[in-house]
């Protein structure tokens with residue numbers, strides 16, 4: 001029943017003389033959660049940015065729903081139904097929660113010259129979506145700058161979930177979240193997957209990845225180390241792969257298996 | 260401990276009164292400033308300052324500056340500056356003068372052509388800023404000199420060696436559009452009000468104020484439209500987002516480049532509008548037109564609550580900022596103070612506004 005939404009083949013990305021990605025192949029099917037794992041600097045964020053239209057790959061092809069495609073801006077990717085929670089969240093502290101939530105995709109009412117930002121509808125949707133994620137906003141016109149780090153992350157996630165029609169990309173969405181919000185995010189991933197959306201989930205936390213992932217791809221220094229299905233791999237093996245193998249095995253001895 | 264996730268109220272917020280809500284608005288400082296300046300002149304100036312004709316006296320320069328200031332405020336909210344708008348007034352004035360005097364074009368052609376020329380220069384400014392990633396401050400500083408120089412050379416060329424081009428009024432005699440860009444509006448209303456004694460009259464019974472100078476109407480219209488766009492349209496949201504963090508905005512699907520280029524075009528066209536109105540009014544144009552106006556426009560925007568770092572501010576604030584400016588410039592002539600205190604006053608206001616805005620910003624973002 002695999003129904004591939006987006007397929008990325010041999011993606012390379014160079015920043016000047018820095019080779020951030022050196023041939024990464026990756027795909028997401030509808031109704032699955034594909035986890036992308038790897039150490040700091042492995043190239044995970046760079047890779048998902050080529051998927052969400054922020055970066056143009058130096059080399060490689062993107063196939064979206066069977067057709068070759070090249071996104072020339074994040075707006076293109078969004079219009080295709082790809083929503084992303086970026087690691088830096090893409091939030092504007094001086095703007096209100098609602099204005100951030102709908103940034104670039106404001107709901108409108110009226111026609112022609114009278115076409116305007118439907119602030120009331122926007123406020124209502126925003127409050128409601130945040131409530132679903134377990135956060136009660138004080139007011140929708142509260143500036144994002146006054147939110148806690150985790151609350152900001154939740155706004156970014158709620159926004160992506162709301163707009164992610166086909167593919168939802170989450171770059172370390174749970175790094176600043178508390179227990180309740182983390183389980184909320186994980187169950188949200190499960191929920192949207194059930195709706196047939198393909199989820200790309202980046203995390204350093206193997207336990208979180210194992211909890212929701214269907215497939216796991218490990219990146220190391222810009223290259224794919226391989227992809228495994230959920231029942232083909234244990235969390236200890238994933239852990240090892242992420243760290244590039246042997247070093248962690250040595251560390252593990254001295255730390256007594258606590259990582 | 261109980262979870263409050265389902266309840267709709269949060270016990271961790273004190274309810275916010277309308278007053279504290281208002282305290283977070285960017286235009287607060289400028290409105291307070293208008294009140295303070297009014298009180299100051301009420302106590303020190305001749306009482307004729309606040310009569311109808313006195314009000315028109317300070318509102319006219321306020322409006323001319325305000326048209327620029329509102330556009331500059333929108334650009335500043337979008338995260339950029341335009342130092343070339345003062346010189347743009349001279350440049351657009353030259354284009355307009357040449358089109359009407361040398362080519363004899365009617366307003367229906369001369370105005371769109373002048374606005375179009377200005378908009379193209381704005382688009383070039385914007386494109387250079389975006390392509391190079393250089394600060395707009397430095398790119399438009401170059402524009403400040405280039406446009407001033409081009410205006411000088413152009414005027415000499417078309418006027419036969421002088422830096423002034425006369426005869427605009429004669430060239431436009433009887434043009435049907437002239438009423439929209441020069442003179443006074445609502446003249447019949449004012450003469451009616453004079454006839455029933457509602458407004459001050461001269462001895463012969465004519466109203467002392469013939470009507471509302473058109474620039475004041477343009478100023479009010481622009482403030483209203485700009486406020487509406489900023490607060491109630493998607494484009495307004497894009498402008499705030501672009502100035503707040505252009506990278507985050509772009510990643511969220513805001514067409515940042517288009518927004519910035521459009522704002523540069525807007526400021527240039529605002530300068531051209533001021534040029535058209537003032538050139539028709541004076542009947543001539545010269546190369547010194549708009550001198551230092553870029554700084555005055557930026558000061559207006561800052562007094563109006565715009566942050567120099569972008570992403571925050573208001574058009575209505577710039578509206579009040581311009582009124583403060585007009586009141587201080589003209590108001591001093593109604594007092595016994597030396598008029599040259601003006602610049603001291605201005606610098607002081609600017610400093611106060613910047614400090615005040617900084618406090619407001621911290622309050623909005625919750626920093627301490």
Ligand SMILES: Nc1ncnc2c1ncn2[C@@H]1O[C@H](COP(=O)(O)OP(=O)(O)OP(=O)(O)O)[C@@H](O)[C@H]1O
Pocket residue numbers: 015018019020038039040041042043044045046047087
């Ligand atoms: N715009 C850029 N210019 C130059 N180098 C870059 C740029 N973006 C990323 N890199 C480099 O590419 C490499 C991969 O970075 P990336 O952010 O994709 O890592 P990551 O796997 O997301 O790491 P983390 O887990 O810390 O988020 C890094 O070495 C980084 O320095």
Ligand SMILES: [Mg+2]
Pocket residue numbers: 044045046087171
């Ligand atoms: Mg990353």
